[in-house]
Amino acid sequence: RGVVWTVANQKGGVGKTATAVNLGAALASQGHRVLLLDVDPQGSATSNLISGEPLTADVYRVMTGTVRLESVIRATRVANLALAGANEDLAAVEVDLANVPGREGILRERLAAVRAEYDYVLVDSPPTLGILTINSLVAADRVVVPVQCEYLALEGLTRLLGTLEKVAALRGVATIDRLYVLTMYDQRNNLARDVVREVREHFGEDVARTVIPRTVKVAEAPGFGRTVLEHDPGGPASLAYRVLAEEVTNGARA
């Protein structure tokens, strides 16, 4: 109960938001109570789930201590899936918290009471290694790292891994639990197969067996204001996210 999974990778466009939203939706469809916590000032996860509505209560005010996390959590149209939304105000946190001692642990602290009400908390982070992502990592029980099946996939990982070591030191633990999820796999290109092989060779058991295929349905879904499970329920990406949800909850990776 109250397991926090942070979806992180400082590289842009690798499928963090697609994974946070669709894995969250898959877990919710399997009966788990899920909180999706959007920590990206660009709020793509937020607009996926409450598109078109203005956001009146958001994570920025929680980070700066103005309101409690509970008061910004709202239900979504997806059963079992709640949302704490983000908007561009959150960008100000970088500067607002610039010299505050203990600023890396604020999100963890704000989550402490709330997390017990959920089976899983999925945190969507921005494509940076700044204070927002650090907060998301410090708050995590496990870090889910989407790895896009492109040649540069492994490059940025070194830096992320270095950051995870610093987070482990901050938390006083030996290592941060992690799961790599290969995303946007395009079987038409050899590059994708090479990346899958290379990532599995490097990270072995830490790599999800399930690979998320590249399909236009995932890219389209937000434009329709839906998750891919709503937009294309029988399709390969929905299937993959459901299978991933079973894989991550069924013990080998509990």
Place this chain on the structure above:
Amino acid sequence: RGVVWTVANQKGGVGKTATAVNLGAALASQGHRVLLLDVDPQGSATSNLISGEPLTADVYRVMTGTVRLESVIRATRVANLALAGANEDLAAVEVDLANVPGREGILRERLAAVRAEYDYVLVDSPPTLGILTINSLVAADRVVVPVQCEYLALEGLTRLLGTLEKVAALRGVATIDRLYVLTMYDQRNNLARDVVREVREHFGEDVARTVIPRTVKVAEAPGFGRTVLEHDPGGPASLAYRVLAEEVTNGARA
């Protein structure tokens, strides 16, 4: 002479770096003297052009006033293409300059003397709208906006356009000149065609005629330490970037 083009879009993974590097290489191959200025702490443009070598002199020290821009510019193996490189130190600028008056205009000022030595300065910016991107936008004569042919393509543009208005106000001009470049066009999917049509309907003359196709060669090239013009000289992406270079230099858009 000394025209500054900033490649910007706060959305991750839309082809900013691919465009800065490959359009820069195409312009250089056509005889123009090009400076590529990397303002992204993740330094992908930098590692594209000097992969494997440590970066001893970088843009961070220029931004904080420690060294002059000239001293961090170096030749690359590509004729006519020089580089001012970035590394993760640059991330500290957000905090270092947090309350410095006039912090939005630092890059423009640092470029003032140097730009005259080049025909074009291409600035690669990070996937954020923070102080680094603001500096890049304030320094620009024109903003090149890569738009990935995906449904969410238009969503983030509203925020970028709002930022361009603020930059115009800061600079005391009516509007900031801009060019949208459609990237990663995949003819196998209808989504891409819809996005192209929608972007042209919205932005008309500000959209490049040339569209950059999605090809694995562009994604592979950095892994080989090359630009796509070196990696796949006869291929459709190299051709498209060369044609784009001619389009942007031949007058209709001068």
